[in-house]
Amino acid sequence: MAEQRHTLAEMARLLESGAISSRELTEASLARIEARDSELNAFITVTAETALAAADRADQQRAKGNAGPLTGIPIAQKDIFCTAGVATTCASRMLENFVSPYDATVVERLNAAGLISVGKTNMDEFAMGSSNETSYFGAVKNPWDPARSPGGSSGGSAAAVAAGLVPMATGTDTGGSVRQPAALCGITGFKPSYGRVSRYGMIAFASSLDQAGVLALTAEDAALITQLIAGFDERDSTCSDQPVPDYMAALASSVAGKKIGVPTEYFDGLDDNCAQAMHAAFDVYRQLGAEIIDVHLPNLPLAVPTYYVVSPAEASSNLSRFDGIRFGYRADGAEDIESLYKQTRSVGFGDEVKRRIMTGTYVLSAGYYDAYYLKAQKVRQLISNDMARCFEQVDIIAGPTTPTPAFRLGEKVDDPVQMYLNDIYTVSANLAGLPGISVPCGLVDGLPVGLQLIGPHFAEAAVLNFAHQYQLHSDWHKLLPGGTN
Amino acid sequence: MALTRKDIEYIAHLARLEVHEDEIPAYTDKLGKIIGFIDALDAAETGDLLPMAHPLNMSQRLRPDVVTAADQRDVYQQNAAEKEGGLYIVPRVVE
Numbered sequence: 356m357a358e359q360r361h362t363l364a365e366m367a368r369l370l371e372s373g374a375i376s377s378r379e380l381t382e383a384s385l386a387r388i389e390a391r392d393s394e395l396n397a398f399i400t401v402t403a404e405t406a407l408a409a410a411d412r413a414d415q416q417r418a419k420g421n422a423g424p425l426t427g428i429p430i431a432q433k434d435i436f437c438t439a440g441v442a443t444t445c446a447s448r449m450l451e452n453f454v455s456p457y458d459a460t461v462v463e464r465l466n467a468a469g470l471i472s473v474g475k476t477n478m479d480e481f482a483m484g485s486s487n488e489t490s491y492f493g494a495v496k497n498p499w500d501p502a503r504s505p506g507g508s509s510g511g512s513a514a515a516v517a518a519g520l521v522p523m524a525t526g527t528d529t530g531g532s533v534r535q536p537a538a539l540c541g542i543t544g545f546k547p548s549y550g551r552v553s554r555y556g557m558i559a560f561a562s563s564l565d566q567a568g569v570l571a572l573t574a575e576d577a578a579l580i581t582q583l584i585a586g587f588d589e590r591d592s593t594c595s596d597q598p599v600p601d602y603m604a605a606l607a608s609s610v611a612g613k614k615i616g617v618p619t620e621y622f623d624g625l626d627d628n629c630a631q632a633m634h635a636a637f638d639v640y641r642q643l644g645a646e647i648i649d650v651h652l653p654n655l656p657l658a659v660p661t662y663y664v665v666s667p668a669e670a671s672s673n674l675s676r677f678d679g680i681r682f683g684y685r686a687d688g689a690e691d692i693e694s695l696y697k698q699t700r701s702v703g704f705g706d707e708v709k710r711r712i713m714t715g716t717y718v719l720s721a722g723y724y725d726a727y728y729l730k731a732q733k734v735r736q737l738i739s740n741d742m743a744r745c746f747e748q749v750d751i752i753a754g755p756t757t758p759t760p761a762f763r764l765g766e767k768v769d770d771p772v773q774m775y776l777n778d779i780y781t782v783s784a785n786l787a788g789l790p791g792i793s794v795p796c797g798l799v800d801g802l803p804v805g806l807q808l809i810g811p812h813f814a815e816a817a818v819l820n821f822a823h824q825y826q827l828h829s830d831w832h833k834l835l836p837g838g839t840n
Numbered sequence: 841m842a843l844t845r846k847d848i849e850y851i852a853h854l855a856r857l858e859v860h861e862d863e864i865p866a867y868t869d870k871l872g873k874i875i876g877f878i879d880a881l882d883a884a885e886t887g888d889l890l891p892m893a894h895p896l897n898m899s900q901r902l903r904p905d906v907v908t909a910a911d912q913r914d915v916y917q918q919n920a921a922e923k924e925g926g927l928y929i930v931p932r933v934v935e
C-alpha cells in the first residue's frame with residue numbers, strides 16, 4: 356500500500372473476500388508509520404505489539420466466521436481518549452505518564468467492533484489550539500507541505516489519515532477541532548450533534564461544547580464509524596437517549612429537491628480562490644437537483660468572541676482537577692499545599708493552556724462574570740436562534756470550513772487572536788450543538804480546502820447523506836497529498 | 841481594556857498558577873488582546889434573552905441514588921504521585 360490509500364469500506368471488502376488479512380493490513384499500517392512518522396509527528400504513542408496481537412485474534416475470529424464487518428481494520432485514537440493500559444497524555448506534560456485505568460466509551464465501542472488501535476495521535480495540548488503547535492510533543496506536519504500546519508486540535512489524526520498511515524482516526528471537536536484539520540489535510544471530518552456520542556473517558560476541555568468525531572477519507576467511512584460510537588451511555592449524563600438511525604441506509608438518498616442554505620456572511624472577506632471552490636461545490640449540488648438559497652447569520656462576527664469566553668471559562672473549571680495530587684505531574688519540593696498546586700500547574704501546563712485558564716478565570720471572576728460569561732451565554736442563544744431560523748427555510752447549511760488553506764507553522768503562533776479567528780466558520784455549530792462535516796472540495800495554491808455542511812440537531816443522517824452524494828460526484832477526496840490521484 | 845501587573849497576579853492566584861516576573865509582559869500583552877477581542881460582545885443586543893447553559897437546552901438527567909460501581913480506589917490511586925495506606929499524601933495543611 357505504498358502511496359495508495361484504502362478506505363474503511365474498501366478494507367472491509369478486502370478482508371471479507373479473503374484478499375488480505377488483518378495482520379497484513381496492520382503490518383502495512385505500522386510500516387507506513389515507521390516510514391513517515393519521524394517527519395509527520397502524527398503519533399504520540401504507537402502500540403505495535405498489542406495491535407499485531409489483536410490483528411491475529413481478528414484473523415482467527417474471521418476464520419471462525421465470528422467477525423463483524425470492520426473486525427481487524429487498523430485505526431488510531433486521538434490521545435484525548437482514555438485507553439486502559441496505554442498512556443493517555445492529552446499532549447501535555449501534565450499527563451505525560453498518565454495511564455488510564457479504563458477505556459473511554461468511544462474506545463470501548465470501537466474495540467468491541469473489532470477495530471484495532473495502532474496508537475494515539477498527537478494533538479494540541481488539551482485540545483486547545485487550531486494548529487497543533489501547542490502540543491508538548493511538538494507540532495504535527497501537514498502531509499501536503501511539511502512547512503505547514505495540519506490544523507488542530509486533532510491534527511495528528513488528520514495527518515495520519517491523509518498520509519495513509521491509518522484509514523480512520525478519532526477526533527474531538529470543541530470549536531472545529533475535527534472539521535478544521537480535516538479541511539487543511541484534505542480529508543473528511545465529521546462532528547455529530549452535542550450529546551450524540553458519549554464523552555465518558557474523553558478528557559474534558561469545555562463540557563458544553565466537546566463532542567467526539569471521526570476523521571476519515573469519505574463520508575461513507577464516517578457513517579460506518581458514527582454508527583458504532585453514537586448512542587446512549589449512562590456514564591455521560593449529557594449523552595442523548597434518542598435512537599440512532601441507520602446512517603449507512605441514509606447515504607443513498609437523493610438530494611434532488613432539497614434546499615441548501617448558504618449564509619451570505621460567510622463570504623465577507625473570504626479568500627477569492629476559496630470562495631470559487633465553494634461555488635464550484637454548490638454547482639455540483641445544483642446539478643444533483645438541490646436548490647441553493649441565500650440565508651443569513653447576522654451574529655456570525657460574535658461567534659468567535661462568544662466561543663473564546665465560554666470555552667476558556669469551562670476549561671478553567673475542568674482543568675482545576677490537575678492539582679498534582681491524584682494523577683498527573685507533581686512538582687517536587689513544594690512546602691505547602693498552595694505552592695504545590697501553583698508549581699505543579701505552572702510547569703505541567705503549556706503557555707496556551709495557561710492563557711486559556713487565565714482568560715477563563717478572568718471572565719468568571721467577581722465583577723466580570725455578568726459582563727463576559729453571562730453576556731456570552733446570551734449571545735450563544737442568539738447565535739443558536741440564527742441557526743434555527745435558517746433551518747426553518749433549508750435542509751442544510753453549506754459554506755467553507757476555514758478562511759484559508761493550511762497556514763505555515765509559526766505563522767500565527769505569537770498572536771492568539773489571529774489564531775482564534777481561524778475558527779470563524781466552525782464554532783457556531785459547537786455553540787448551537789449541531790452536527791457538521793468537512794469534505795474536500797478543491798485545491799487553492801496546491802493545498803486542500805473543505806466544504807462544510809451543518810445540519811439541524813440530530814440530523815447526522817442528512818449531513819452524511821449530503822456529503823456522500825457530493826463525494827459520489829467529485830474526486831477531491833481521492834487526491835493524495837501532493838495532488839496526485 | 842488594558843490589564844495591569846496587579847490584574848495578572850490576581851488572576852494567576854485565582855487560577856493557582858505561578859507567574860514569573862519575566863512572564864508578566866507577555867501575559868499583559870496577550871491576555872489584553874484577548875480581552876479586547878471578547879469585548880466585542882458588549883455591543884450585542886441580547887434584550888431579555890435567557891443565557892444558554894446547554895446546547896440543546898436540555899435539563900440534567902438524574903439517576904436513582906444507588907451504588908452502581910465497585911470500589912476501585914487502588915486502581916485509581918496508581919496514578920497518584922504520593923500515597924500511603926490508601927490515602928493521598930500532601931504537604932501539611934493543618935498545624
